[in-house]
Amino acid sequence: xxxxxxxxxxxxxxxxxxxxxxxxxxxxxxxxxxxxxxxxxxxxxxxxxxxxxxxxxxxxxxxxxxxxxxxxxxxxxxxxxxxxxxxxxxxxxxxxxxxxxxxxxxxxxxxxxxxxxxxxxxxxxxxxxxxxxxxxxxxxxxxxxxxxxxx
Numbered sequence: 001x002x003x004x005x006x007x008x009x010x011x012x013x014x015x016x017x018x019x020x021x022x023x024x025x026x027x028x029x030x031x032x033x034x035x036x037x038x039x040x041x042x043x044x045x046x047x048x049x050x051x052x053x054x055x056x057x058x059x060x061x062x063x064x065x066x067x068x069x070x071x072x073x074x075x076x077x078x079x080x081x082x083x084x085x086x087x088x089x090x091x092x093x094x095x096x097x098x099x100x101x102x103x104x105x106x107x108x109x110x111x112x113x114x115x116x117x118x119x120x121x122x123x124x125x126x127x128x129x130x131x132x133x134x135x136x137x138x139x140x141x142x143x144x145x146x147x148x149x150x151x
Contacts, residue, residue: 008032008040017041023048076109076118083109086121095120 008030016026023037030037038048072078078086087107093100094107101107107121110130122130133139 010040013040014044014046076111090121094123094126096122096126099123
């Protein structure tokens with residue numbers, strides 16, 4: 001199978017990638033495949049950014065462009081320092097059950113869906129549990145009463 005040789009203005013590709021353009025955007029601009037752009041960048045020693053660039057060895061905010069950091073800032077208005085401060089205030093654990101935060105994914109930001117006010121940081125199970133009860137305190141009280149009566 002024949003593959004055509006592609007000659008790209010590498011200095012332009014590297015400069016635009018460094019300025020924040022993705023391989024996908026550059027590939028469209030130069031009418032080539034994404035992998036072609038990525039291979040060219042790798043060949044000159046540029047580290048390719050992942051869309052979800054969290055550090056797999058653990059750590060929520062490794063890398064300036066991490067997906068987690070972006071989500072916290074834009075969804076909840078939380079900076080890295082705000083999140084870590086909340087985590088510290090809660091003793092590095094879930095506000096409901098106290099389980100220690102998962103090192104890779106951390107805790108979920110619990111917030112009031114009507115007002116957007118942040119209530120605390122919860123583990124996955126507690127966060128999903130509140131969601132299943134539709135954040136209704138009366139339902140939770142009835143469920144707790146049911147468990148107490150039937151244990």
